[in-house]
Amino acid sequence: MSAQASARAVLGRGMRAAQAPEAGHRAAKNFFVEVCRCLPWVLKNYHLEELTSVEQLRRNVASMFRKYSDVSSPEVIDLLVYKGREELEMILMQHKQRHHLITQYIHNPAKDRVAKPATMSPFLEAFYKSN
Amino acid sequence: MQRYRGALARLQAVGLQSARGMAAAAQPAPAEDLIEVTVDGQKVSVPKGSNVLQACDAAGKDIPRFCYHQRLSIAGNCRMCLVEVEKSPKPVASCAMPAGPGMVIKTDTPLVKKAREGVMEFLLINHPLDCPICDQGGECDLQDQSMVFGSDRGRFTEVKRAVADKNLGPLVKTVMTRCIHCTRCIRFAKEIAGTDDLGITGRGRDAEVGTYVEKLMTSELSGNVIDLCPVGALTSKPAAFTYRNWELKTTESVDTSDAMGANIRVDTRGMEVIRVVPRLNEDVNQEWISDKARFQYDALRYQRLNVPLVRGEKGLQQASWPEAFAAIARAASKVQGHEMRAVAGRLADAESMVLLKDLMNRLGCGDLRSEAGFADLDADTRSSYVFNSTIAGVDQADAILLVGCNPRLEAPVLNARIRAANLAGVPVAAVGEQYDLTYPVEHLGANGDALDKLAKNSDYMKRLKGAQRPMVIVGAGVLQRADRDAVLAKVAKLVEKGEVVREGWNGFNVLHDAASRVAALDLGFLPSARARASKAAPKLVYLLGADDYSEADVPPTAFVVYQGHHGDRGAARADVVLPATAYTEKYGTYVNFEGRPQSTKPAVASVGDARDDWKIVRALSEVLGAPLPYNSLDDARRRLADVAPHLARRDAVEAPLWLAGEQWKAAGDRKAAADAAPLASAIANFYQTDAISRASKVMAKCVRARQNPIPGLHAASVGN
Ligand code: SF4
Numbered sequence: 001m002s003a004q005a006s007a008r009a010v011l012g013r014g015m016r017a018a019q020a021p022e023a024g025h026r027a028a029k030n031f032f033v034e035v036c037r038c039l040p041w042v043l044k045n046y047h048l049e050e051l052t053s054v055e056q057l058r059r060n061v062a063s064m065f066r067k068y069s070d071v072s073s074p075e076v077i078d079l080l081v082y083k084g085r086e087e088l089e090m091i092l093m094q095h096k097q098r099h100h101l102i103t104q105y106i107h108n109p110a111k112d113r114v115a116k117p118a119t120m121s122p123f124l125e126a127f128y129k130s131n
Numbered sequence: 132m133q134r135y136r137g138a139l140a141r142l143q144a145v146g147l148q149s150a151r152g153m154a155a156a157a158q159p160a161p162a163e164d165l166i167e168v169t170v171d172g173q174k175v176s177v178p179k180g181s182n183v184l185q186a187c188d189a190a191g192k193d194i195p196r197f198c199y200h201q202r203l204s205i206a207g208n209c210r211m212c213l214v215e216v217e218k219s220p221k222p223v224a225s226c227a228m229p230a231g232p233g234m235v236i237k238t239d240t241p242l243v244k245k246a247r248e249g250v251m252e253f254l255l256i257n258h259p260l261d262c263p264i265c266d267q268g269g270e271c272d273l274q275d276q277s278m279v280f281g282s283d284r285g286r287f288t289e290v291k292r293a294v295a296d297k298n299l300g301p302l303v304k305t306v307m308t309r310c311i312h313c314t315r316c317i318r319f320a321k322e323i324a325g326t327d328d329l330g331i332t333g334r335g336r337d338a339e340v341g342t343y344v345e346k347l348m349t350s351e352l353s354g355n356v357i358d359l360c361p362v363g364a365l366t367s368k369p370a371a372f373t374y375r376n377w378e379l380k381t382t383e384s385v386d387t388s389d390a391m392g393a394n395i396r397v398d399t400r401g402m403e404v405i406r407v408v409p410r411l412n413e414d415v416n417q418e419w420i421s422d423k424a425r426f427q428y429d430a431l432r433y434q435r436l437n438v439p440l441v442r443g444e445k446g447l448q449q450a451s452w453p454e455a456f457a458a459i460a461r462a463a464s465k466v467q468g469h470e471m472r473a474v475a476g477r478l479a480d481a482e483s484m485v486l487l488k489d490l491m492n493r494l495g496c497g498d499l500r501s502e503a504g505f506a507d508l509d510a511d512t513r514s515s516y517v518f519n520s521t522i523a524g525v526d527q528a529d530a531i532l533l534v535g536c537n538p539r540l541e542a543p544v545l546n547a548r549i550r551a552a553n554l555a556g557v558p559v560a561a562v563g564e565q566y567d568l569t570y571p572v573e574h575l576g577a578n579g580d581a582l583d584k585l586a587k588n589s590d591y592m593k594r595l596k597g598a599q600r601p602m603v604i605v606g607a608g609v610l611q612r613a614d615r616d617a618v619l620a621k622v623a624k625l626v627e628k629g630e631v632v633r634e635g636w637n638g639f640n641v642l643h644d645a646a647s648r649v650a651a652l653d654l655g656f657l658p659s660a661r662a663r664a665s666k667a668a669p670k671l672v673y674l675l676g677a678d679d680y681s682e683a684d685v686p687p688t689a690f691v692v693y694q695g696h697h698g699d700r701g702a703a704r705a706d707v708v709l710p711a712t713a714y715t716e717k718y719g720t721y722v723n724f725e726g727r728p729q730s731t732k733p734a735v736a737s738v739g740d741a742r743d744d745w746k747i748v749r750a751l752s753e754v755l756g757a758p759l760p761y762n763s764l765d766d767a768r769r770r771l772a773d774v775a776p777h778l779a780r781r782d783a784v785e786a787p788l789w790l791a792g793e794q795w796k797a798a799g800d801r802k803a804a805a806d807a808a809p810l811a812s813a814i815a816n817f818y819q820t821d822a823i824s825r826a827s828k829v830m831a832k833c834v835r836a837r838q839n840p841i842p843g844l845h846a847a848s849v850g851n
């Protein structure tokens with residue numbers, strides 16, 4: 001499948017996912033597979049080869065899916081898939097720019113959001129800020 | 132009313148003390164010593180000897196006044212205080228008229244109103260109408276009283292007189308045309324300050340207040356005439372034309388320029404301290420402050436440390452707080468606890484000292500000292516290092532012996548109080564170097580031998596014994612001597628033989644000269660036994676605002692951390708400089724030489740990247756891996772109260788226990804020999820004693836002015 005074709009497929013199926021709330025986990029899995037299919041094209045189109053690889057990107061995306069592994073309500077899953085698709089669409093339509101992808105997907109956002117190691121007491125932190 | 136209440140409270144306080152077993156010299160006036168007068172139909176009782184003005188005050192009637200001041204003699208020359216007294220043909224000047232029993236006084240009759248209006252008109256004849264450019268404008272007695280009591284027009288159409296301004300030195304600005312000849316300043320200089328600098332020349336229309344020949348005011352209290360002058364004739368020279376009083380925000384704080392802890396009011400505008408004026412506290416400074424306390428504030432703008440500095444290849448370089456702390460941590464990791472030393476400076480507050488002590492102890496260091504001497508003073512007994520009689524006690528003393536101290540420079544306001552006692556007939560004697568203290572002092576010898584001679588049944592000894600409340604005041608200079616123990620042993624003998632400490636009265640006093648010293652001793656900011664015994668040179672020295680440290684305390688090879696607010700000797704020597712806040716920018720507990728804990732309050736924000744002292748110590752402790760559990764000022768103060776419970780009772784003196792001289796035994800046992808050098812004060816230059824006053828341009832001008840007090844007369848001898 002060419003890149004454009006897969007993009008069209010995604011856009012077309014976006015409607016269907018929204019209409020089928022009972023699809024549940026399967027919808028999410030399908031969506032993940034869809035995203036994975038797009039990744040080589042994304043890598044090439046946004047010139048990300050110099051920064052990362054398809055595998056790496058896939059791992060990052062997977063970790064973002066996994067962050068919501070405890071979600072079971074079909075409505076929420078549907079919403080998440082919907083938002084994910086929105087994002088994917090923007091990437092495929094090139095509404096996003098290269099730096100968006102770099103900041104959001106190349107560094108593992110799940111990992112990046114880890115809180116600062118607590119090496120400092122609140123007192124010291126306040127002390128460094130001001131008197 | 133306020134004033135009279137103050138007087139009454141004073142009388143009551145005296146009464147309380149006598150109840151505690153003091154001799155009965157000053158009792159509150161018993162009922163038969165009260166007289167009853169009628170003020171505007173209201174009966175009031177006042178002590179015998181009061182004047183009519185005091186009686187009116189007691190009745191709550193405000194009498195306008197210019198020349199009367201309750202701490203000065205009565206001049207009775209402004210005539211503003213006229214009231215009507217029944218059976219007297221003319222209105223009388225109430226300040227100069229003693230109140231008699233049964234007097235009927237009227238303060239709101241048409242006659243009084245007319246008289247006041249008339250006096251006001253006369254006063255304004257020669258007073259310039261320059262209020263818009265006068266620094267007193269807005270807080271001027273003449274302005275206020277002419278608004279209330281003056282007429283809306285004058286009949287004077289001739290030319291107003293003009294008077295040449297006088298040069299009174301770098302502190303007091305004069306616009307003599309404004310003078311209304313109340314003579315408050317003259318009486319202050321003569322009676323309180325004890326320097327006969329001012330006087331009146333000429334008479335009638337030509338009367339002028341001045342120094343006759345051009346001569347600068349040579350008193351350490353000269354700034355107080357600015358507060359006393361009811362008009363804008365005497366104003367502050369350093370603050371001239373910089374403010375209008377209604378723009379200022381006031382903060383009640385405490386002075387740290389000497390160990391007296393004078394109560395001050397810090398007036399600020401925005402980020403700047405505009406002026407410092409005294410606050411009434413009968414037990415401490417009455418209503419005076421020294422010139423240093425009043426005028427050193429300009430230094431808060433100069434030479435400030437506002438960023439952390441770390442010594443690199445190019446000398447001290449700007450750094451961030453984490454970088455500065457990291458540099459200290461690196462240095463500290465290379466040395467052991469017992470190779471460190473902390474030195475507290477003259478201006479260190481009690482909170483930062485107690486935290487630094489805790490931090491050092493946690494790091495295994497017991498070598499804590501105060502700068503400039505007596506690291507090994509025995510501070511086990513509090514009564515051996517504080518001013519036991521209290522400052523107010525000076526008023527009750529009937530014999531005063533000064534040992535190696537110069538109160539005029541060490542605590543000018545205390546000196547004024549001693550002078551007042553002296554004027555009231557209390558003899559003052561001194562052992563040690565001779566100083567001009569503004570009152571006659573019987574000089575009894577210069578060194579330790581003289582003390583020995585005194586103790587041996589001398590004539591003076593008999594007088595000391597005969598006195599009811601004798602006072603012995605030992606200067607801080609004595610404690611800094613190498614032969615301190617020997618001298619103190621002699622003083623101890625003198626105190627014992629002269630029965631200076633007796634039932635209800637402790638006449639043994641130590642007069643410290645640094646604001647931080649008593650707190651340091653109270654908190655045990657002293658070297659541990661091990662540190663005392665150790666001869667090894669420390670490898671890391673922590674200077675807590677110490678600029679007057681002795682070279683021996685800071686070896687040349689040591690890594691030096693300086694925490695403080697002014698770039699002075701300590702910062703120049705340091706490897707890491709941590710910027711801290713000055714006394715006008717923080718809450719800090721200072722214990723004065725009586726042992727009275729008082730707190731400064733922040734009047735302005737801290738400069739640049741500076742932090743409060745206790746916070747710096749707390750933050751550093753965490754970086755050094757020995758975190759202190761104090762996260763707020765209250766925590767720090769609780770810790771202070773744990774270590775020294777009396778520091779929790781603010782503004783009050785906890786009378787220390789006198790252990791019948793037991794504490795001297797140890798000193799006496801050491802059998803050191805006293806050397807023959809005269810007992811001298813450690814302060815030679817009143818105007819520049821610490822990092823703040825040394826950075827002050829005004830204080831530098833004062834030093835120069837003192838070297839040449841009579842401009843034009845070359846190389847005049849300097850008072851002291
Ligand atoms: S200068 Fe001020 S204090 Fe002195 S006599 Fe004149 S008005 Fe009074």
Ligand code: FES
Nearest residue numbers: 198209210212226
């Ligand atoms: S106050 Fe009485 S004459 Fe001046």
